[in-house]
Amino acid sequence: MNDDIEQIINKAAKEIKNADVASLENLKVKYLGKKSVLTQILKSLSHYPVENKKKIGTQANKAKNIIESEIENRKISLRKTLFDEKIQKEKLDYSKSFYFPFPKGSFHPVIETIQSISAIFKSLGFSIAEGPEIETDWYNFEALNIPKNHPARDMQDTFYIDEMKNLLRTHTSPGQIHTMEKHQPPVKVIVPGRVYRNEASDASHSSTFHQIEGLAVNENITFVDLKAVLMDFVHKFFEAKLSVRFRPSYFQFTEPSAEVDMQCMFCKGKGCKVCKNSGWIEILGCGMVHPNVLKAVKYDSDKYMGYAFGMGAERITMLKYGIDDIRLFYENDLQFLKQF
Ligand code: PHE
DSSP, rough: HHHHHHHHHHHHHHHHHOOOHHHHHHHHHHHHHTTSSSHHHTTTTGGGGGGHHHHHHHHHHHHHHHHHHHHHHHHHHHHHHHHHHHHHHHHHOOOIIIITOOOOOOHHHHHHHHHHHHHHHHHOOEEEOOOOOOEEEHHGGGGGGGGOOGGGGGOOOBSSSTTTSSSEOOOSSSHHHHHHHHSSSSEEEEEEEEOOOOOHHHSSSEEEEEEEEEEEEEETOOOOHHHHHHHHHHHHTSSSSOOOOEEEETTTEEEHHHHHHHTTTTTTTSOTTTTTSSSEEEEEEEEEEOHHHHHHTTTTTTTOEEEEEEEHHHHHHHHHHOOOGGGGGGGGOHHHHHHO
16 A cells, blocks of 8 residues: 555544544544545546556545544444443432332331230230121121111211121221130230221321220139230330220220220320320220120120220321321321331
8 A cells, every 4th residue: 555545544543543522523624525635645646657546546545435434433432432421420320229228118107006016915915816807797796796777886887898798897896706706715816907987087087097906805804904904005005104094985895895095195194285185195995895795606604704995006106106197197108107
């Protein structure tokens, strides 16, 4: 190859290698443009002797092609570098922000309450059972001494699945019946689970919520046992020696029945917004198991007696953390949930 042409190719190669996007355009003009040496050579071919014409013409064209493709390659590699840099700057780095360190999930505050209440009762000798959320009228009402057309049914209107036979359970109390059907006394069990009521939701009501049922049946079980267990529970769960009081109440499946209040832990009984200035907060319903319930599961109601209690898991969680709207539990709002 002609020395001059070879020199041009080498020089161009060096400059192209180090060029950025802007200078690459200048090099294109410099080596391939109208005023470039190669174009000049091609233009002046007529001045060359015939034997050199073809040779030099071919070499100059070849040189142009080489330089042109080098410029193209450089352009592509510059574009790739720029693109990579841009991607690097803009892309979501999944490896870093998502998986490393992996954001750990946590239990829902209501589930956490159920777990810690279960652990407390386990330490008091209770076992843990679960029952179905779809119940028959028998388990949810009849066996619990709530006959058809009894006004007590009004307090727990539910969602019926078919002709008044299958329904969504309104409380965890059917768990009492399932347990007693399966086991002979002594029985000591808690039944946590989801329950449903046909009612509009507001700050303190929800059509879906959770309860924890408790049941103990044996010979010689008295109200004193019930009181002792519930007081122990309150002290352990709220981690404070709060006073507990039993107020007479009414449930079809317990007799006598009581509502349990505990001293307001926000004002220590002095009276505040949470306890509506009474100093007391209602936390659960309870009582001695009604003989008709024992009879429904074919227990000897002369020989055995027992106590039962039921509490709302959302309510207890709200009390523990001072949450004033039950709907917050169901909105899936991470800002709220991450606090627990
Ligand atoms: N099942 C009752 C309710 O949902 C609570 C309860 C349970 C009361 C056990 C007494 C005994 O209101």
